[in-house]
Amino acid sequence: MSRTSNHTSTTSISSLKKGILLVAFGSVEASANTALANIFEKVSAEFSGIDIRWAYTSSFIRKKLKAKGVEIDSPLTAISKMIDEGFTHITVQSMHTIPGVEYNYLVEVVELLKKMPKGAQSIEVGKPLLYSHQDIEKVVRVMDESYPAQEQEAVIWMGHGSPHFSNVFYSGLNQYLGHDCNHHFICTIEGYPTLDDAIKWLRLKGVTKVTLVPFVSVVGMHVKKDMCGDNEKSWLKMLKEEGFSVECVLKGTGEMDRFVSLWITHLKDAWNKHLV
Ligand code: CO
DSSP: OTTTTTTOOOGGGGGOEEEEEEEEEOOGGGHHHHHHHHHHHHHHHHTTTTHHHHHHHHSHHHHHHHHHTTOOOOHHHHHHHHHHHSSSSEEEEEEESSSHHHHHHHHHHHHHHHTTTOOOSEEEEEOOOOOHHHHHHHHHHHHHHHSOOOTTTEEEEOOOOOSGGGHHHHHHHHHHHHOOOOOEEESSSSSSOOHHHHHHHHHHTTTOOEEEEEEESSOOOOIIIIIIIITSHHHHHHHHTTOEEEEOOOOOOGGGHHHHHHHHHHHHHHHHHHOO
C-alpha cells in the first residue's frame, strides 16, 4: 500500500525499524526456560534479522527473578525502551493461553503507548493461543493428535484458570473436545472446571488410566507442584488415591511445536496489520 501521496509522511523505507516483543506471564523455575528458548528459536527462524525480545506480565515473577539477579522487563518498560531505541513498528505477541487478565492488561498498556508523543509509528498485539472458533478447533486437533489414548484411558489437561470471564474458554474446549475426541478433558488449578469435575467425567467414562498433561506454556510451579508434585494435594496424588493409574507429562505447550506454530500464526497476523 502506498501512503507516500501524503507529503508530510517523510519516513523512507530505510528508516523503518521493526521489532518483536514476546510477552509471557513468566516463571521463576529454571525448567520454564526450555519452553521459552524453544519459542524464541521458532520465532527467530520465521523472522530472521529481526530484533526479538522478552517481557513478563507478572510483577511478582519479575521481582522474584530480580532478587536472583535476573532482570526481565515489564511490557511497559520493554516497549518504552524499543520506542527510545527508534523502533518504528513493534509487534507484541501475547504468549498467554486465553485472552484473560494478563492479555487484557497487555492490550491496555499498548493502547496507552500508542498515544505517546514521538512514539512508535505502529504497535500491534498478536492474539493469545485461544481467541477464535478456528483457534479452538486447531488446538483440539493438536491435543488429540499429540496424545491418542486406548480404551479406558484418558488425557487430563491442566489449565491455569482465571477469575476473568474468558475462563469459559476451558469449558468451551471441553465442549469441542467432547465432539471431536472424547478421551480428553481439561480442568484448571484456579478456575472452573476443577479436578473434581474431571474425576466425575473419568468415572462416567469408565477410565482406569490417566495421563496428566500441562495446558500451560512452561513447566513452572503449577506443573511441578500442583499437577505432579509429591504433596498431598497434587493432582497426581489425588487421582492415585481415587484408584487411577497416572502418568505425568512434563512438557509445556511452549515445548510443543504445533502449539508454538499457532502462536506464530497470530504473530504473523499482527505483523501484517502494520500499514507499512
Ligand atoms: Co497461578
